Amino acid sequence: ALLEANTDRNTRFNIESILTLYNAGNPLQTTALKTNDTRTREIPFNSSILFVQNVEPFHSKAQKERVISLKFSQEDITEKTKIAFDELVSIPTQELATFFVQVMKHRQFIENNWRQFVEKAKGYIENVDARTRENHAVVLGFHGLLKRILNIEHNLTPFIQQIAEEK
Numbered sequence: 001a002l003l004e005a006n007t008d009r010n011t012r013f014n015i016e017s018i019l020t021l022y023n024a025g026n027p028l029q030t031t032a033l034k035t036n037d038t039r040t041r042e043i044p045f046n047s048s049i050l051f052v053q054n055v056e057p058f059h060s061k062a063q064k065e066r067v068i069s070l071k072f073s074q075e076d077i078t079e080k081t082k083i084a085f086d087e088l089v090s091i092p093t094q095e096l097a098t099f100f101v102q103v104m105k106h107r108q109f110i111e112n113n114w115r116q117f118v119e120k121a122k123g124y125i126e127n128v129d130a131r132t133r134e135n136h137a138v139v140l141g142f143h144g145l146l147k148r149i150l151n152i153e154h155n156l157t158p159f160i161q162q163i164a165e166e167k
Helices: 061-066 079-090 093-104 107-122 130-150 157-166
Strands: 027-032 040-044
Touching (some): 061 130, 093 130, 130 157
């Protein structure tokens, strides 16, 4: 979902409705079946949600613990970032799509090791509550997997620590 609003009053999406989706296994929707018993139908939630907002929509402690927020300010737009953006935009869409294919060639490795990478990443995030640490460790853990798969060295830990502390 891509949503945009200038203020909280302008959004038609109830931010509180995502809180239960955070818990693994909770369905997106549960409805009663037209039967004479108590059977229900559940629509599983097997996805993630991306919010694109002009303002931070998450204010309560519960909301902030469940999301990872990235802020892009005018100061982030520099000659260096413009060059990097132009380089990315110049890559044909078909070529960009091959990134997914290349990563998924390592699907078995990812499936077998992602929990270990996330658990290790939890140890790198400090001075935040447990739920915030766990959520940010997911990003850091999968970054660790990508580093291994792509054979690159890039330390994302200081940035993840910073955004976790800002929560």
